[in-house]
Amino acid sequence: MDLRFTPEEVAFREEVRAFIRANLPADIRERMRLGHKPTKQDTITWQRILNARGWAAFSWPTEWGGPGWTAIQRMIFLEENLQAPAPELLSFNITMLGPVLVEFGTETQKRHFLPRAANLDDWWCQGFSEPGAGSDLASLRTAAVRDGDHYVVNGQKIWTSTAHNADWCFCLVRTDPKAAKRQEGISFLLIDLRTPGIEVRPIISIDGSHHLNEVFFTDVRVPAENLVGEENKGWSVAKYLLGNERTGIARLGTSKAAVRRAKEVAREVRTRGRPLIEDRAFRTRVAQLEVDMKALEITQLRVVSAFAKSGGKTPDPLSSVLKVKGTELLQASSELVMDVGGPLAMPAWQQELAALANEPAPIPDWAPAMAPAYLMLRAASIYGGTNEIQKNILNKAVLGL
Amino acid sequence: MDFDLTEDQRLLTDSVARLLADQYGFEQRKSLLKAPLGWSERLWSQYAELGLLGLPIPEEYGGFGGGPVDVMLLMQAFGRHLVLEPYLASIVLGGTALRLAGSAAQRDELLPALADGTLKLAFAHGERQSRYDLPDVLTTARQDGGGWRLDGAKSVVLHGDCADRLVVSARTAGSRDEAAGISLFLVDAEASGLARRGYALRDGTRAAELSLTGVPAELLGERDAALPVIERVIEAGIAATAAETIGAMEAMQAMTLDYLKTRQQFGRPIGDNQALQHRSAEMMIALEQGRSMAMLAAMSVDAPDAEERARSIAMARVGVGQAGRFVSQNAVQLHGGIGMTDEYAVGHFFRRVMVIEHLFGDTAHHLDRLADQVE
Ligand SMILES: Cc1cc2nc3c(=O)[nH]c(=O)nc-3n(C[C@H](O)[C@H](O)[C@H](O)COP(=O)(O)OP(=O)(O)OC[C@H]3O[C@@H](n4cnc5c(N)ncnc54)[C@H](O)[C@@H]3O)c2cc1C
Numbered sequence: 002m003d004l005r006f007t008p009e010e011v012a013f014r015e016e017v018r019a020f021i022r023a024n025l026p027a028d029i030r031e032r033m034r035l036g037h038k039p040t041k042q043d044t045i046t047w048q049r050i051l052n053a054r055g056w057a058a059f060s061w062p063t064e065w066g067g068p069g070w071t072a073i074q075r076m077i078f079l080e081e082n083l084q085a086p087a088p089e090l091l092s093f094n095i096t097m098l099g100p101v102l103v104e105f106g107t108e109t110q111k112r113h114f115l116p117r118a119a120n121l122d123d124w125w126c127q128g129f130s131e132p133g134a135g136s137d138l139a140s141l142r143t144a145a146v147r148d149g150d151h152y153v154v155n156g157q158k159i160w161t162s163t164a165h166n167a168d169w170c171f172c173l174v175r176t177d178p179k180a181a182k183r184q185e186g187i188s189f190l191l192i193d194l195r196t197p198g199i200e201v202r203p204i205i206s207i208d209g210s211h212h213l214n215e216v217f218f219t220d221v222r223v224p225a226e227n228l229v230g231e232e233n234k235g236w237s238v239a240k241y242l243l244g245n246e247r248t249g250i251a252r253l254g255t256s257k258a259a260v261r262r263a264k265e266v267a268r269e270v271r272t273r274g275r276p277l278i279e280d281r282a283f284r285t286r287v288a289q290l291e292v293d294m295k296a297l298e299i300t301q302l303r304v305v306s307a308f309a310k311s312g313g314k315t316p317d318p319l320s321s322v323l324k325v326k327g328t329e330l331l332q333a334s335s336e337l338v339m340d341v342g343g344p345l346a347m348p349a350w351q352q353e354l355a356a357l358a359n360e361p362a363p364i365p366d367w368a369p370a371m372a373p374a375y376l377m378l379r380a381a382s383i384y385g386g387t388n389e390i391q392k393n394i395l396n397k398a399v400l401g402l
Numbered sequence: 403m404d405f406d407l408t409e410d411q412r413l414l415t416d417s418v419a420r421l422l423a424d425q426y427g428f429e430q431r432k433s434l435l436k437a438p439l440g441w442s443e444r445l446w447s448q449y450a451e452l453g454l455l456g457l458p459i460p461e462e463y464g465g466f467g468g469g470p471v472d473v474m475l476l477m478q479a480f481g482r483h484l485v486l487e488p489y490l491a492s493i494v495l496g497g498t499a500l501r502l503a504g505s506a507a508q509r510d511e512l513l514p515a516l517a518d519g520t521l522k523l524a525f526a527h528g529e530r531q532s533r534y535d536l537p538d539v540l541t542t543a544r545q546d547g548g549g550w551r552l553d554g555a556k557s558v559v560l561h562g563d564c565a566d567r568l569v570v571s572a573r574t575a576g577s578r579d580e581a582a583g584i585s586l587f588l589v590d591a592e593a594s595g596l597a598r599r600g601y602a603l604r605d606g607t608r609a610a611e612l613s614l615t616g617v618p619a620e621l622l623g624e625r626d627a628a629l630p631v632i633e634r635v636i637e638a639g640i641a642a643t644a645a646e647t648i649g650a651m652e653a654m655q656a657m658t659l660d661y662l663k664t665r666q667q668f669g670r671p672i673g674d675n676q677a678l679q680h681r682s683a684e685m686m687i688a689l690e691q692g693r694s695m696a697m698l699a700a701m702s703v704d705a706p707d708a709e710e711r712a713r714s715i716a717m718a719r720v721g722v723g724q725a726g727r728f729v730s731q732n733a734v735q736l737h738g739g740i741g742m743t744d745e746y747a748v749g750h751f752f753r754r755v756m757v758i759e760h761l762f763g764d765t766a767h768h769l770d771r772l773a774d775q776v777e
Pocket of ligand 1 (some may be wrong): 126127128129130132134136137159160161162163176213349380383384385386388389390393550665667668672675677678735736737738739740
């Protein structure tokens with residue numbers, strides 16, 4: 002047992018860090034540093050830079066453009082990217098669709114979609130959840146009925162992140178409403194969002210941003226060749242995808258970047274007459290987060306190593322530990338950042354950045370993104386399987402209670 | 403010990419509850435949020451007619467002569483409906499400053515107008531650098547003939563955009579962080595040299611940045627000795643928003659309970675899961691603990707002993723702050739995706755509680771003050 006990284010791994014981390022430092026465009030870097038969400042274009046620009054380096058498809062096999070990294074290297078890469086902080090790779094393309102197509106896709110699907118997904122020529126979104134099917138995903142009702150060489154899709158998806166930016170959507174649809182088990186009548190379908198009969202409606206979230214959507218399907222004709230895997234076997238595809246989704250789920254780099262940010266701003270602001278950074282309670286709170294982050298870092302390494310040893314097939318149920326703890330830390334660190342900001346974190350500054358001509362000083366650049374980040378991260382314990390569901394999984398799969 | 407309401411207090415809560423049930427539905431509130439003013443002048447007049455604006459103002463000034471418990475009941479009702487009108491800014495903060503510091507002439511002139519709704523005040527004390535430190539005042543006042551002129555800036559002034567007059571703190575002596583040397587002033591919103599930039603806070607309530615360049619001002623209260631008054635204004639704000647937070651928590655608790663009973667997943671109501679039953683019980687425990695602390699705040703706000711008062715208010719602030727955070731975070735969590743949307747009410751309550759927590763010193767700030775006193 003050795004908790005230290007090997008010299009090769011340390012060198013790899015340096016290489017990634019140096020590349021990001023040298024290649025992340027300055028304007029994107031500044032937006033990210035201040036805690037703003039990357040714009041659509043930021044995400045595209047950065048993913049293409051990484052793709053040109055051969056890193057965007059970081060978890061795919063080399064024959065489909067992956068860099069051939071070990072599990073530890075993949076983890077280091079993700080973490081360096083997050084804590085830079087640089088825009089995340091579009092997870093729908095890279096950690097969800099890509100591995101699914103590699104595993105279940107036809108040769109034609111792989112050849113056509115994989116390079117485009119890596120380069121973000123197509124922006125993908127995930128059409129799983131429905132109004133009546135959230136935690137209980139298998140109760141989904143959006144129907145696909147075979148009609149010659151097409152499926153005709155009718156129904157509604159909800160919470161479809163970035164559908165308004167997207168070109169394509171991978172969806173779970175019901176192809177056999179009479180199947181004995183609900184999971185057995187579901188298929189995994191790729192849908193071009195420009196197909197007639199699709200309407201994308203925005204949902205504004207509590208941070209005031211447009212991230213979520215409802216997607217309505219009315220007699221949408223989808224070529225049957227866009228089926229992934231076998232008809233009615235979509236549940237296994239989805240399970241494979243969700244297992245994959247959890248590998249990077251802790252997003253520890255984002256929490257680390259937030260704690261770093263909190264400490265920076267704590268040097269600028271004061272509490273009871275002295276710099277906040279000198280306040281014992283603040284320091285204790287930071288120390289507690291650092292302890293928790295350290296523990297999670299090691300747990301993550303253990304899960305990643307075990308996953309690699311298993312041949313990378315069966316996701317460890319311990320990945321639910323990463324999801325629960327990782328999202329708790331994302332939330333606690335964003336909460337810390339907001340609390341450091343205090344009253345200046347409360348105004349909705351963004352809409353009126355232009356200060357009064359005679360205002361003494363501009364609003365501090367750290368203030369505007371604090372509350373939105375905190376608000377939006379409340380969702381971290383909801384999406385990708387809620388934390389309550391993760392605990393149910395741990396109980397069933399590990400504890401057997 | 404007596405936790406019962408008087409007959410008057412019951413009448414008050416009933417009439418306010420009726421008015422708000424009728425006038426402050428979620429959709430009605432949403433249209434107010436979109437209006438340029440961000441609140442309703444029509445409702446403001448109705449509050450005046452019902453005697454709500456004059457509630458804490460002595461009868462001799464046309465008020466109702468109510469006490470902190472009346473204000474608590476009213477603020478709790480306001481919290482249940484997320485009322486957007488400038489009650490906290492004008493009546494609670496502005497009114498307390500005026501009552502405590504105003505000369506007989508100033509009180510005669512202004513308190514009746516405050517009570518009948520024709521005058522709106524705002525309390526402009528915080529500055530960009532001050533965060534929660536009350537003696538951190540950089541704005542200065544200099545004497546000019548018979549009057550005063552102010553220079554400086556004020557930040558996150560609640561409803562500072564719509565106030566007719568502003569109560570502004572400034573240094574007449576001393577330097578940053580010094581307790582002595584701060585004075586309060588009345589400034590006309592139309593005064594030359596005053597610039598205001600209004601905006602919405604994250605919960606939709608309005609605030610403003612102020613910039614003061616040689617603004618003519620009238621002294622309010624004793625020169626150099628305003629800090630104790632400012633402390634009491636903030637204490638009144640803490641007591642009022644503690645009650646408001648309880649109202650918001652009640653609403654979130656009720657909505658969540660309802661959702662647990664009606665939302666079906668896995669073929670049964672999500673509330674059938676014991677994990678969620680326990681969470682819901684924990685929310686209730688937090689709410690009841692918070693409610694006790696909001697009562698403590700109301701009972702203490704007029705207590706004569708400054709030290710004891712400050713201590714109780716700080717305790718209430720910590721208790722309500724922690725309870726509010728717990729209840730609002732779990733209310734969103736138990737709603738799943740719908741809790742994250744602007745379309746749904748729970749997120750609005752969440753943001754109100756969040757904003758309140760960062761107004762008059764947060765939990766950490768007040769806990770640190772209490773820690774100083776541990777014997
Ligand atoms: C910001 C955001 C982005 C999202 N992006 C996408 C996306 O791109 N594509 C997509 O398909 N979906 C997306 N989702 C949907 C997400 O996956 C669902 O919100 C999630 O699965 C929960 O479902 P629900 O919202 O219907 O909540 P529900 O399932 O109704 O849950 C409500 C509450 O009940 C609890 N609960 C439910 N069942 C149990 C149980 N058995 N035991 C204990 N507790 C239980 C939950 O934990 C939760 O607290 C997104 C959601 C959010 C908030």
